[in-house]
Amino acid sequence: MKWIFPALILGSQLSGILAAPASKNQPSKALAIKRPAIITVGHGSLSIGRRGPAGAGAGAAGEGAEAANELEVAGVFDQPIALGGGDVKTDVLFTKSVPIDRPYGPFAVGALEVEFQNQEGRTLTVTENKTPAAPPTGFVAIEPSSFQINLTEGADGLTLQKVDYVFDVTNPAVAAMDLAQSKVGLLCTDRNIFIVDDALGELEFEAEENEISLIVNNMNGEWGIFIPEGATEASLAEAANVTAGADAPLITGAIPAGEPVPDTIVPLHGEDDLAAPETEIMGDFNTVISLPGGNVKTDVLFPPSVAGSLEVEYDGLLENAIRVTRNTPPTVDPPAGFLFVDPSSFTIRAKATTDPDMDIVKVDYIFTPTVKDAVDVSQGFIAKLDPATNTYVTEGLGEFEFEVEEDEWSLTVGDGDLNGEWVALVPVEAAIA
Structure with a gap:
């Protein structure tokens, strides 16, 4: 697989990739999260994530109502997560992955996020694939892993489903890239290649949150995060010029x-x-x-x-x-x-x-x-x-x-x-x- 960056924890399986951010300013290490047997998300669940607990602060009543209809939870790879229904929007933010067979040193490129909303609940399981297929022609993989998403009860006809990726801009190599050009791609299983196409869904880059977001009709499948080759080379070259002084x-x-x-x-x-x-x-x-x-x-x-x-x-x-x-x-x-x-x-x-x-x-x-x-x-x-x-x-x-x-x-x-x-x-x- 072609990627640009790409973590540093010894494990039993070593694919032979080891690397770290090209900066003397070291970002903080990702927190380790213990893996429960199952994670249940319901109406009374505590909101956990980068935006803070629901209703935090002295927000207006309208903001409180919005928070009550939106949950944010921490997801764990390979662990089933029971998503509640009732048309409550649930954002599942997964941990930044940092095993030794990743090329990013102990600092991640970002984190996968899955957004779900529907009247009936579903069971979500996401598997991280550390040896994915090649990126589309003309693209490189920002995130060297891909993510296999599965809603057990099916993903058709949901109120809302999104595949998001939140970039870690404390990583200087990531910050140097033109993230607005990033894309979410889907693996074509027949040909074993990723595709990037407008037909996959509505794509949006949320600059304030450093997040790429793709609204899809069916999130079941394997997803990767890509950027055009030119967008990375120019930005990395610029970063090198600055780094070298x-x-x-x-x-x-x-x-x-x-x-x-x-x-x-x-x-x-x-x-x-x-x-x-x-x-x-x-x-x-x-x-x-x-x-x-x-x-x-x-x-x-x-x-x-x-x-x-x-x-x-x-x-x-x-x-x-x-x-x-x-x-x-x-x-x-x-x-x-x-x-x-x-x-x-x-x-x-x-x-x-x-x-x-x-x-x-x-x-x-x-x-x-x-x-x-x-x-x-x-x-x-x-x-x-x-x-x-x-x-x-x-x-x-x-x-x-x-x-x-x-x-x-x-x-x-x-x-x-x-x-x-x-x-x-x-x-x-x-x-x-």
Whole structure:
């Protein structure tokens, strides 16, 4: 499944994804909720949720009446919830999911919410699918899980039914996105793909509540939360520029075939210091980036995920150029006993090979403080996909260094060949309980 962000609690089943928000401002951790045998929602239930208890405060009589006809309860995945009838609107807000096989570090992207209203009650069960089908073409999954909703007694002819998703904008990677472009998609079981279509229902983005809401005629099915690819790339690139504190403009736009690579070099110390021995570029994925010769050290920092950022270092005698593609998820699973730090791998293509005797090239990964809190970062690795075995390898790649002060893993590529697919890994035992 293709996603951009994507939690960090050790469990018995590890799919090998580990990541965290790309910010030093760490949001608070989600609360754990004990799972009851069944949750019953009736007219006398206490309203629980982000809007507070029904009737809280000194609201007007009209507000109190509205609250009396609306309940908000905490839902738990895989637990049946008995929804009351009487045309009382019930909002079921599910917990933010944060197991280790999620790519968001210990902070979630958001939470699923199901809205129900009908004269007769129903029994609701929602299952979180952590390995969903691929998103629609042209979209990426904001929430890496999908949600299988089932009203046992049927979902036809209800007064109201909505599939909502409440975004957690304390996650800086989420806040950087144009959430107004987000969509709710439904899995087409015949083809095993998600579809995003106006025919699914009436879609609304509630900006004040950071919520996407889809009114449907039948909520039974598997739902995912998506956003157009362009909406995420631009916002994440902007976030990377701010995070890095760079004044240099981002490098954007693919280079048409047959055209020369333009000069995209941004001097680290400003335009008046072209002879500076070090250059820093804010790179972008799927874009040709030119690199200077003359053994001018050039660092290319790419847009972050919620776990961290890829950096490519080039110190070569001759001019060169690279293009980096982000693969979400990585092409293959991590090696046995290892976890991915980032939900993506990175395929690097260089215009020319380098001479390891004359040039220095590095593949680096700069991780976030949250990753440091979650794993023993001294055990991290940079790995490369071996096409012969179709596995990521860590041996024989070159000189690896853990740069403690810079929160960075750095691999000096021994044979000078940047070409290939790269990932950041940690051993399973590196996870901090």
